Amino acid sequence: MNPATAAILAKDIGAGLAAIGVAGAGVGIGQIFAALVNSVARNPASRDQVFGLGILGFALTEAVALYALLISFLILFG
């Protein structure tokens, strides 16, 4: 296998491995919205307050998923 082909193979494998990191963010986002639904179910009056926090938490957790995706892209295209 010549070095050029090996490099492409390594890039593809590396990008695939790096993308596994988004799984953790998926679990985290599910937990945030589970907590959100739970708290609104217990106390429907708190919906407006809790919703803002929930969306902020979702965006911060999704950022971690995107860091993993960014590294995957950097490996694949960099």
Place this chain on the structure above:
Amino acid sequence: MAAGPSIDALGQFRLATSLGPIGAAVNFTNANLMMLLTAALVLALFGYGMHARAIVPARTQAAAEMGYEFVARLCEDIIGEGWKSFFPFVFTLFFFILFGNLVGLFPYFFAFTSHIAVTAALAVIVFALSIIVGLVKHKLRFFTYFMPAGAPKLLAPILVPIEILTFLSRPVSLSIRLFANIVAGHVLWEVFAGFMLIVAAALGVIGIAAGVIPLAINVVLVGFELLVAGLQAYVFAVLTCLYLHDAVHLH
């Protein structure tokens, strides 16, 4: 296995000079053009919207007032005392990023927030502002921010470096969050559009019918990208307010 047609996912973010020969002379890029368009749209929304000055607002004025109140409530809730000094900055930031993201959703337009240079510049401005505000308001007591009150003094050698590292990672996370969200959305669009063309070209009539599936996914992604555009602007503004609250109140 022969290599099939590949999808150029990242070529869409390349800068090109706009406005013909005048633009090429001064290197006025498509990103610059989109930024000017964004500024013009924000000014149009608020200038034209508030022009009527009705006590009971009509549609555009109501939209402008709702936007204003949204950011004002955000600043007041999060920054607390002294929020009025920072409100113009957070307002500008929020609407620049929001309209920038939205303008990038249209075909043949360009999402300037998809460049790390732009988002890093915004994040560095926020970071520098929070440090300057903290130093001007609290002088050298600003550095007590890194030693949380109530923590045992024995842990200080471990705690303070971690706190400093967390503080220094703020501009990094702020810029990468916005940039990666927008890039990921646009890359997904390009990839599914590429699928659509490849499937349609390769399989003939069945391909054209099968190409409807990536098209449907793209339509759903438009909705998701609208959500992301608004959400990322909101998160950037909220985190800016949080960092300013920390700078002003030191906890």
